[in-house]
Amino acid sequence: MRKSFPADDLARDSRFIRRRIEETVMDPRNGAFRERVEKGEIKAPGRLEPDRPDAPDAARQLMHGIFTGEIQALEGAGRTCWDFEVGDDAPYALKLDMARQCWDEARHTEISMKLNEHMGTEIGEFAEATFLYEAACNPDPVLRLTGVNRALEGLAIDVFNTMRDFGDLSDDPVLEFCEDWMLADEVTHVKMGSDWLRKMTENDPERREQALEFQRIVDKLFSLGGFRGDSEESPIKLARKFREMAGFSEDEIDEISDIADEAMAEATAIGKAATAAAS
Amino acid sequence: MAKVSVQPEEFTFVNYDAKRIIALAEEMAAHAGLGDDVAITIEIDEKSPFGYTTSAVDGPTVTIFAESAAFEDAKNLRELSEEGSRQVLGRLLYRVGDRMDPAFGDPPPDKGLSFEQSSAWNAYAMGRLERAGYFAHKERRRYAFRIRHGFTDVADQVFDRLWASETLTWADIEAACAQTAAVRPERETKGPKSKAKAKAKAKAGK
Numbered sequence: 001m002r003k004s005f006p007a008d009d010l011a012r013d014s015r016f017i018r019r020r021i022e023e024t025v026m027d028p029r030n031g032a033f034r035e036r037v038e039k040g041e042i043k044a045p046g047r048l049e050p051d052r053p054d055a056p057d058a059a060r061q062l063m064h065g066i067f068t069g070e071i072q073a074l075e076g077a078g079r080t081c082w083d084f085e086v087g088d089d090a091p092y093a094l095k096l097d098m099a100r101q102c103w104d105e106a107r108h109t110e111i112s113m114k115l116n117e118h119m120g121t122e123i124g125e126f127a128e129a130t131f132l133y134e135a136a137c138n139p140d141p142v143l144r145l146t147g148v149n150r151a152l153e154g155l156a157i158d159v160f161n162t163m164r165d166f167g168d169l170s171d172d173p174v175l176e177f178c179e180d181w182m183l184a185d186e187v188t189h190v191k192m193g194s195d196w197l198r199k200m201t202e203n204d205p206e207r208r209e210q211a212l213e214f215q216r217i218v219d220k221l222f223s224l225g226g227f228r229g230d231s232e233e234s235p236i237k238l239a240r241k242f243r244e245m246a247g248f249s250e251d252e253i254d255e256i257s258d259i260a261d262e263a264m265a266e267a268t269a270i271g272k273a274a275t276a277a278a279s
Numbered sequence: 280m281a282k283v284s285v286q287p288e289e290f291t292f293v294n295y296d297a298k299r300i301i302a303l304a305e306e307m308a309a310h311a312g313l314g315d316d317v318a319i320t321i322e323i324d325e326k327s328p329f330g331y332t333t334s335a336v337d338g339p340t341v342t343i344f345a346e347s348a349a350f351e352d353a354k355n356l357r358e359l360s361e362e363g364s365r366q367v368l369g370r371l372l373y374r375v376g377d378r379m380d381p382a383f384g385d386p387p388p389d390k391g392l393s394f395e396q397s398s399a400w401n402a403y404a405m406g407r408l409e410r411a412g413y414f415a416h417k418e419r420r421r422y423a424f425r426i427r428h429g430f431t432d433v434a435d436q437v438f439d440r441l442w443a444s445e446t447l448t449w450a451d452i453e454a455a456c457a458q459t460a461a462v463r464p465e466r467e468t469k470g471p472k473s474k475a476k477a478k479a480k481a482k483a484g485k
Binding site: 023 | 327418425
């Protein structure tokens with residue numbers, strides 16, 4: 001079985017359609033929309049809450065994104081079990097943690113599939129972006145672990161917390177309960193990443209800094225142009241309490257918040273340029 | 280056949296064909312029973328990536344407003360979805376047909392409808408669309424209905440009744456809303472309930 005599997009080769013049936021994240025970022029409507037928000041002509045939709053007119057469909061789309069994200073998290077953790085040899089590359093206990101994570105992600109995939117059904121969504125109804133799995137392709141195990149277990153799983157904490165609150169507010173006991181349980185697992189996954197990062201770079205501050213720099217890059221990508229962040233405009237809010245439980249310091253969370261602001265500013269600039277080109 | 284026009288006539292932010300949208304609207308207007316004397320203008324905000332829609336009726340003149348994503352293919356960014364457009368136009372035009380029918384009653388304008396009223400009326404419209412032979416995405420509509428009317432057995436029964444109905448009035452829609460409201464737990468409107476409860480406790484000094 002080959003090592004370091006590229007995202008383009010991931011197995012999917014004909015229901016799944018891929019979309020590059022760049023297509024979304026470069027959509028000229030985003031820049032035009034932000035310009036109108038800045039001018040005060042219209043309001044941004046803001047947090048994902050039931051009092052948004054588009055709440056049911058926005059929640060369905062996000063839930064489908066969670067479902068495909070869970071498949072990719074399973075594939076990423078699975079690759080980490082296989083791609084690195086026990087020894088200098090990866091301690092056996094790390095691979096054991098990744099195997100446990102695979103089991104969690106497989107369960108999450110099934111739960112998410114059933115939640116999609118509960119919300120009236122068909123598998124493949126929305127496009128799939130593979131940028132989550134792409135963060136799990138780094139050839140250095142420490143960088144990969146940081147990308148997956150701190151950045152990707154950190155995003156999962158923010159998303160699950162938002163969806164759990166959405167279930168709570170809309171009195172949807174199925175959604176609230178399922179998201180709460182999955183959220184607990186994600187906190188554990190991030191904690192694994194934080195612990196292994198410290199352990200494996202204990203005597204190598206340069207490698208630790210490289211890993212943290214890689215995490216910053218991935219976190220900027222995962223901020224999705226401000227879709228996730230502390231801003232009132234961000235539909236997904238940073239789940240500070242759960243991130244602290246998972247081993248993030250307050251400074252680290254503040255840094256992710258700043259990165260999200262940068263991502264929003266960059267996406268706005270890109271969007272405006274795309275808007276100008278389309279006009 | 281109703282006369283349909285689309286604004287803008289040419290799109291630059293999305294790859295939509297105005298003539299195709301006109302044809303789809305004419306098809307759905309015929310199912311909704313709108314006659315030759317009805318003029319429909321569809322205004323599409325192609326600069327918005329969202330999917331909000333609304334309609335207004337002034338005598339025989341109908342104006343539909345839609346943000347671009349209302350007609351978009353969820354799998355192919357900025358491309359038109361014929362099936363999705365039929366659903367949106369069918370839903371709106373069945374409601375327009377209701378507004379034009381004096382026997383239906385006098386509902387408030389779209390912008391004055393509550394989420395509950397709107398989702399109940401949508402269930403009634405989409406049920407008819409399904410029986411006209413179109414895919415109406417029933418379970419998606421049921422979820423939207425539950426979000427507005429509660430995750431209760433009563434809400435599900437009311438949804439099924441609205442979906443299966445052929446000749447309702449506005450009073451029936453209001454009665455359906457009252458029926459689900461009677462068993463729905465009171466909701467917080469902003470922020471998670473747990474946080475609202477914690478705030479209330481902190482205020483009370485507990």
